[in-house]
Amino acid sequence: MKEKIEAAVRGALARLGAPDAAFVVEYPPAETGADYACNAALVAGKQLGQKPRDVAVAMHAALEEAHISGVEKIEIAGPGFLNIFLSSESRATAIVAAREEGDRWGSNDAWSGKTIMVEYTDPNPFKEFHIGHLMSNAIGESVARLFEHSGADVIRANYQGDVGPHVAKAIWGLLQEGLAQSTVAQISAAYVRGAAAYEENTDAKREIEEINKKVYEKSDEKINALYAWGREETLKHFEDIYALLGTSFDEYFFESETGPRGLEVVHAHPELFVESDGAIVFHGEEHDPKLHTRVFVNKQGLPTYEAKEIGLAQMKRERCAFDRSITVTALEQEAYFNVVFTALELIYPEWKGVFEHIHHGMMQLQSGKMSSRKGNVITGESLIGDMITAAKEKMGERGVANPEEVARQIAVAAIKFSVLKQGAGKNIIFDPEKSLSLEGESGPYIQYAHTRCVSVLKRAEEESVALSAHVRGGIAPDIERLLPRFPEVVERAAVQYEPHFVAQYLIELSSAFNSWYAQERILGTPDAADKLALVSAVRQTLKNGLWLLGISAPEEM
């Protein structure tokens, strides 16, 4: 529809003598009641040296004459906007489409034929799964689904740091305590102790560096055993969390594998990676003044995160065929990725543009920054646990069929939505108190609207009230205007890697539905069949939209 209008506007502009005016077809303010708006007259007015309002009048006449099918009328508004109103029949096509296309409703072909690897979550064994990982998971999973709904084949990848100083610190802590078999919580506590000792105590620092080297070399049996056990234990724990969140990865990569690969590549390119103060570095600023020097191999000859990333890129390429690889991590790593990807493209010029990085903001507490040393880190599982408790309390004794499962779905919805409703890349101020609230602009609000739809439709079925097959529009204009936008919103979100466009849309749709629902009786009215068709379309749109956010749509809650 949007394309059709754009084509007609282009035609009208050509006739008026401004064929290359850069206009847009957009959504007008809700109060106008229009479906689309176009600013062409304002843009062309400048080129033609005429008043925008006069150009609008001329365009209006030209467009009326062109007879765009599905358009009922066009109005001139404000400084010269053309407000375009669709006919009721045209709006109703979305109602039919939502029902016919079912779970495919809203899909598009923006990434058709492409294979995209999305790497996200990326927690580190021996450390806690904290809420930053929840952010990465929520965004990564949603982006992956947006790609899938846009025709791409998606490979979900997870890159876990199973070697490096953090592991050595945890093992040092475990050795101090003599803990051979401990819980996941004790392992991460051991990491915190090790991290503190590393800072404060030079002997401990030396010991930890020794352990780090031994882990890489696998030269000490006692450490090997402790390492193998701790690694497996934490990875198992992570799998439980992935299941809870609804993520299932296709490929796993580990730093213990990428490290050696990265070392090889770095050593094979002495023209890029040079010795400096005992380490091997890459002088980023020599290639771009915005970049800086980073260490790829440290004094001990061990690969750093940088060299590992090069190894990771190589392994991804070997294992999978893809057109694009997108890594979702925190904002603080942006400068690091810029340097590493520059080095990567110098080594493999043919990979230019293949590797991309999306950064999400930092999760901050109202009281300040979270830090494991300060002990004010909120772990992913404790947050999920608290949310589940809150959800159960809210559910009360409603007699929901599977309360445990539904409470989990509500909890995950609340957490993911709070991350996805705002633009990626912005920091999130996390208020533990407020986040437990399930009211207002939230995931559960949308789920609730969905359950209402399901509930009405169920009731209709019991009473044998059929849905209209041939839908008449004009029942609920506010809702009918929103429905046709869904595919366009999805495509925009998929192209820009911005799940929040979908989230904002769902809020708008749920809100329009709730308003209508509150003042309109559905069953037992003359046009119940048409209303039910509309409800069914809303239900499908909410369900698909929630799916795109990685959130499930329970039938009751």
Next chain:
RNA sequence: CCUCUCGUAGUUCAAUGGAUAGAACGCAAGCUUGCGGAGCUUGUAAUGUAGGUUCGAUUCCUACCGAGAGGACCA
């Protein structure tokens, strides 16, 4: 000191260079003879400062003020 990101109601977020800057939370006042009140209706209140570009700036440019992140052996 340098680089990047960001400053919108009391708070947390929206707004492809466009129309009267839109929500939620909070606060105030209402809504059950109805298919789910996790809801609905009404009210309250905002673009850091100073310039510039533009028919039009929250959006683009410059300076300043303020916040966050990064800047060599962590990830």
